[in-house]
Amino acid sequence: MYRRAIAPSVLAASLLLVIPASAASSVPGAPGIGDPYYPASGNGGYDVSHYDLRLTYQPTTDLLQGTATLLATAKQDLSRFNLDFGLQVSEVRVNGLKAAFARSGTQELEVTPASPVKRDKPLTVVVKYAGKPSEFKVDGWTAWHRTPDGGVAAQEPDSAIWWFPSNDHPLDKATFDVSVNVPDGTQAISNGVLQSQTSRLGWTRYNWRSNKPQATYLATLAIGKFDITTATTANGLPIVNAYSKDLGDHAGAARASIERTGEVTEWLEGVFGPYPFNALGGYVPNVTSGYALETQTRPFYSPRQFANGANVSVVVHELAHQWYGDSVSVDGWKDIWINEGFARYAQWLWSEKEGEGTAQELADWAWSSRPAEDPFWQVKPGDPGPENQFHGAVYDRGAIALQALRNEIGDEKFFEILRGWPTAHAYGNAKVGDFVRYAEKISGKPLAQLFETWLYTPGKPAAPSPKSAAA
Numbered sequence: 355m356y357r358r359a360i361a362p363s364v365l366a367a368s369l370l371l372v373i374p375a376s377a378a379s380s381v382p383g384a385p386g387i388g389d390p391y392y393p394a395s396g397n398g399g400y401d402v403s404h405y406d407l408r409l410t411y412q413p414t415t416d417l418l419q420g421t422a423t424l425l426a427t428a429k430q431d432l433s434r435f436n437l438d439f440g441l442q443v444s445e446v447r448v449n450g451l452k453a454a455f456a457r458s459g460t461q462e463l464e465v466t467p468a469s470p471v472k473r474d475k476p477l478t479v480v481v482k483y484a485g486k487p488s489e490f491k492v493d494g495w496t497a498w499h500r501t502p503d504g505g506v507a508a509q510e511p512d513s514a515i516w517w518f519p520s521n522d523h524p525l526d527k528a529t530f531d532v533s534v535n536v537p538d539g540t541q542a543i544s545n546g547v548l549q550s551q552t553s554r555l556g557w558t559r560y561n562w563r564s565n566k567p568q569a570t571y572l573a574t575l576a577i578g579k580f581d582i583t584t585a586t587t588a589n590g591l592p593i594v595n596a597y598s599k600d601l602g603d604h605a606g607a608a609r610a611s612i613e614r615t616g617e618v619t620e621w622l623e624g625v626f627g628p629y630p631f632n633a634l635g636g637y638v639p640n641v642t643s644g645y646a647l648e649t650q651t652r653p654f655y656s657p658r659q660f661a662n663g664a665n666v667s668v669v670v671h672e673l674a675h676q677w678y679g680d681s682v683s684v685d686g687w688k689d690i691w692i693n694e695g696f697a698r699y700a701q702w703l704w705s706e707k708e709g710e711g712t713a714q715e716l717a718d719w720a721w722s723s724r725p726a727e728d729p730f731w732q733v734k735p736g737d738p739g740p741e742n743q744f745h746g747a748v749y750d751r752g753a754i755a756l757q758a759l760r761n762e763i764g765d766e767k768f769f770e771i772l773r774g775w776p777t778a779h780a781y782g783n784a785k786v787g788d789f790v791r792y793a794e795k796i797s798g799k800p801l802a803q804l805f806e807t808w809l810y811t812p813g814k815p816a817a818p819s820p821k822s823a824a825a
């Protein structure tokens with residue numbers, strides 16, 4: 355008791371002798387959050403809880419302008435901090451006062467508040483900006499898809515820097531209000547629930563809300579002329595799908611796939627547990643690129659996904675990510691397997707259910723169709739490197755790893771794990787190693803060797819055979 359009563363004041367007194375009671379301990383926040391794959395991604399020194407984006411977009415000129423308000427908390431005494439952003443900024447305010455700002459490189463904005471912000475204190479940042487996202491290039495490239503009738507932000511691992519200032523890394527998730535004003539007759543699509551839509555002076559404003567934590571790369575914006583369908587899930591959640599009016603002969607196949615979003619989600623709930631968000635849907639803008647992306651609550655689909663008829667498998671993939679990727683996000687980008695391995699495996703489970711080949715058969719096929727010399731086997735799904743982040747091996751070898759796990763521990767424990775993990779880490783972040791430990795805990799088996807072989811060892815492992823056959 356004596357010690358407890360006296361020691362802190364002794365300590366405080368001695369600290370005062372060393373550190374003057376001034377702002378000298380305030381230091382700049384780091385320009386990156388510390389992800390070795392992408393050192394410039396995210397920033398240090400603060401944590402954002404909410405983004406409010408109030409924007410206007412003119413499709414004819416590609417001019418995007420507006421105001422972003424970030425509600426954040428300082429994580430250290432901050433003399434200065436960075437935002438990740440590429441468009442032109444005209445004013446920054448921090449806690450109400452004008453702040454100095456300067457560009458640092460192509461995609462960093464350094465903000466110096468009028469006075470340092472103390473650790474754990476609120477940091478409210480208002481950024482006024484304008485720019486043509488198609489003209490902002492990083493290494494000669496823009497993630498903004500300009501379409502004949504609008505534009506789209508949907509890209510991984512980065513898209514935010516083309517349309518709003520942020521702490522651009524999945525480690526800092528936040529809720530979002532996205533309000534976009536577009537010319538009458540044009541729609542603005544984003545994540546979550548459409549709160550309202552109002553027209554005046556020839557412009558229509560769409561107000562979208564995401565009320566669960568969302569990584570910045572999962573925030574999406576699409577402006578264009580869309581046909582919109584609405585429905586309600588069995589649990590009463592709103593489904594909003596949007597199809598560009600310009601999909602040509604892909605329109606039928608796109609609708610025949612995405613209109614099954616409610617059915618696929620219901621099936622996925624049986625595998626992964628309760629759907630983690632309060633809205634659903636999908637959208638297909640008239641872009642020329644070919645990929646799809648699990649933008650939160652409302653995945654982005656390229657028309658090319660529907661070139662050969664309905665493609666429910668891609669819908670299964672992007673919806674699986676709502677649990678594996680969106681609710682439970684990577685801790686660092688090297689953990690990409692905890693997204694892609696599982697979304698691919700969900701496609702295999704859907705195939706199994708549809709009678710189009712079991713997960714075991716598809717794993718055998720993915721294994722046997724690539725000879726040992728195929729460079730495919732040199733990519734480590736558990737740490738593929740930024741250049742191979744979306745390599746087929748992260749998906750296919752990553753999903754074979756799950757089939758190997760299923761064979762090792764049996765269906766009961768395997769599906770208990772698939773269902774338990776999204777709840778265990780809901781709305782958070784996780785590393786590959788966290789999954790390995792979770793699987794060991796639930797199964798009661800040592801699994802380090804299995805994951806070492808499938809996720810971290812270059813070369814072609816032995817076939818992932820069922821246990822009885824392997825014996």
Ligand code: ARG
Nearest residue numbers: 509510645646647648694744
């Ligand atoms: N997570 C996305 C998917 O699995 C991958 C997007 C990759 N990005 C790209 N430009 N190809 O569908």
Ligand code: ZN
Nearest residue numbers: 671675694697
């Ligand atoms: Zn994916």
